[in-house]
Amino acid sequence: MDTSSTHYLCLAAALAPASNLQQPIPVTIEQLTGILCCTPRNVKFILRKLEEQHFITWVPGRGRGHRSLLTFSRHVDEVLEESFQELVSKGRIKPAIDLIGQYQVNEPLKERLLAVLDKQMGFWSEPGSTSGQEVLRISRNRSMEKLDPAIVYTAFETYLLGHICSTLITYDAEAGVFLPGLAHTWEVNESSTSYLFYLRKGVRFHHGRMMTSRDVQGTLQRLNDLASPVIGHFKDICHVELESDYRIRFDLVQPNLFFLHLFSSIYMSILPFDVDFTQHPVGTGPYQVLNLSKDELVLGAYDLYYGIRPLLDRVEIWYLPHLASSVRQYQLTDASTSPGNTPITEEDQSHSIDYPAVGCRYILFNFQREGVHHHPAVRQALRILYHPPAMIRELGGNRIMPASSFLPWWSSRHPFPEGLPQEAQALLQAAGYKGEVLKLAFRVQKEDQEEALWLQERCRRIGLQLELYAFTDYDRPDIMSHADLLIAEEVLEDDWQWGMINYFRNESNYLHGLLQDSQKLTLTWLLEPFARLAAEERAALLDLGESKLRDNCWVLYGCHLNKKAQLSQNLLGLQPGSFGFLDISKLWVKSGFQ
Structure with a gap:
């Protein structure tokens, strides 16, 4: 954005000319020096330049006590839109986004600006040479969470770490087998106590x-x-032996049939012992970190990757809370041309694909706070009101299936009888409910907000007072202090047994934070034999764990969700990765014949 536009918008923000366009505004040079933060001499230079470029007209005051007259000749929205487009066209996404935050932007203009921004997402082929780099830009409509394998807790950041780091082995969920990674092979003794x-x-x-x-x-x-x-998952390890630079043995205190799952998880991404990952995120994955800030993560293909080098050269992830779409964009940059400026035929146009997620949206109760929700009958009443088939029928959207488990194939085993409002009302009366307010926390996202409003209205009809509490970032202490219940969402890894046991045992998630110690001990005791069991027995134990959550109404399951992504027909190498995302390292763009 040129300096004249910057100065114009700065003056407009201070003098608010929206209702006074083409109307002279009395001002003084001293007043403008404060607005523009410069000397009177520079103010006069700026005014002369703005007048030459037809942004304003300026009539200086004559004599002491006579104020000058400043007239805005162009509409602020017009200048703002031009400046935004100029910044975006030069790839300066962050300054462009800052414009929206710095100035009051009405909704129609905001929609136009976001449409311009959306066109910058997707695939780009940098011009200038036959070896121009191919770049993927992805926008996220939330803030960046912790990007560290030791403490990561969100699906998207886990997915990104899978491109930056590598594990000793990987798990093929479809075939149910482990595959070599950084380890080319492995052995386990007969008692499963040494690996x-x-x-x-x-x-x-x-x-x-x-x-x-x-x-x-x-x-x-x-x-x-x-x-x-x-x-806690690694508590069975009692000794680590470095047999050589390329052999390592883990000895355990008891048999562990689940041990390989731990070493294929993102938490055991192998990091260099001599680098602080929090300061310099370094791994062995197909992409290396080129830039990391709260707004942007830039990944570059690692030419010395031990596997097959990625075909996309660079990946830019922009974190734009409240601005970007929740639909992942894998589109090409122009509807009429490919990255090589080859015309795209009608069948090449972008289309939407679906990723049914393993997981669901659900409600958790905050047992750390005193309140009427500790009474089982109150939670049972909310179970009637928060009815998954009714949500699908009345709200639709990406809700595709009622949930009674995080696993869709387990949910399909259960019926979903719809209770009457009178039954919920009777449960409240049995609990001695006297109009106490329950506070429901939810993320500032469309689906969560509409679900919270929907439940609030259903509660109002039977006299249950539900107050809504919106939050933007993951802040467990804040939610524990201010909310009685929480709308959350869980998406599991392809290795669903690992995902489920990690949900029950991970100390950083909402479940661990909102249950009381006695409830967590109950789950710990129930799941204690998990790692010593074979796969089918582990599945049965996880089913018992979910039954404990469901039958006690510690958790109210909502709906299984369908994730969407926009991609081009010219995009090849489509291979599913973790959490239903595409494996970026396999993607490439077909330009076709010139």
Whole structure:
């Protein structure tokens, strides 16, 4: 954005000319020096330049006591829109976004500006040479959460870490088998009390050093040092032996049939022991971090990656709370041309694909706060009101299936009888409800907000007072202090048994924060044998754990969700990754014949 536009918008923000366009505004040079933060001499230079470019007309005051007259010649929205488009066209996304926050923007203009921004998301091929880099831009309509394998708790950041870091092994959920990663093979003794990993040679971290078994040991030690919320999963390890630079053995205090799942999880992403990941995020994955701020994450393809180098050269993720769409954009940049400026035919146009998520939206009760929700009958009444089939029928959207579990195939086993409002009212009376207010927390997102308003109205009809409390960022202490119940969403990994047991045991999530110690001990006792059991027995135990949540109404399951992504027909290499996202390292763009 040029300086004249900046000065014009600065004056407009201070003098509010919206209702006085083409009407002279009395001002003094001294007043303008305060607004523009410069000397009287520079103010006169700026005014002369603005007048030459037809932004304003200026009539200086003659004599002492006579004020000058400033007339705005152009509408502020027009200048703001031009400036926004200029910044975006130059790739200066952050300054463009800041414009929306700095000045009052009406809704129609905001929609136009966001439409311009959306066109900058998706795939770009940088011009100038035949080797122009291919770039993917993704926008997120929320703030960036913690990007650290030891403490990550959100699905999207976990997905990103999977492109930055690598694990010793990976889990193929469809085939139900483990595959080599940084370890090319492994062994386990007959009693499942000792695991030996053989590491690949020649694997380099992004800072250039070769990976060795010491880094694997350091990664586990880092989980302990940072008091990772998942450290409890690794409690069976009693000794780590570095047999050589490329062999490492883990000895356990008891048999653990689930051990390989732990080492394929994002938390055991192997990090260099000699680098502080919080200051310099370095891994061995297909992409390395080029830039990291609260607004933007830029990833670049790592040419020395031990696997197959990604075909996309750079990935930019923009975190734009309250601005960007919740639909992931994998579109090409222009509806009429491909990245190589090749015309795109009708069948090449972008389309939407669906990702039914393993997980659901649900309600948790805050048992850390005193209140009527501690009475089982009050929670049962809310179970009647928060009825999944009714939500799907009345709200629609991305709600695709009633949930009684985080797993859709388990939800399909349960009926969903719809209770009457009178039944909910009778339960409140049985609980001795006297009009106490319950506070419901929800994220500032469309689906969560409409669900909260929908439930509030249903509660109002039977005399249950529900107050809404919106929050923007993950802040467990704040929610624990101010909310009685919470609309949350859980999306599980492809390795769903790992995802479920981690949900029950992860100390950083909402469940752990909002249940009382006695409730958590009940779940801990119930799930204690989990790692010693075979897969089918583990599944049955997880089912019992969910039954405990469901039958006691500690959790009210809502609906399974359908995630959407926009992509181009010219986009190839579509392979599903974690949490229903596409594996970016496999994507490439087909330009076609020139």
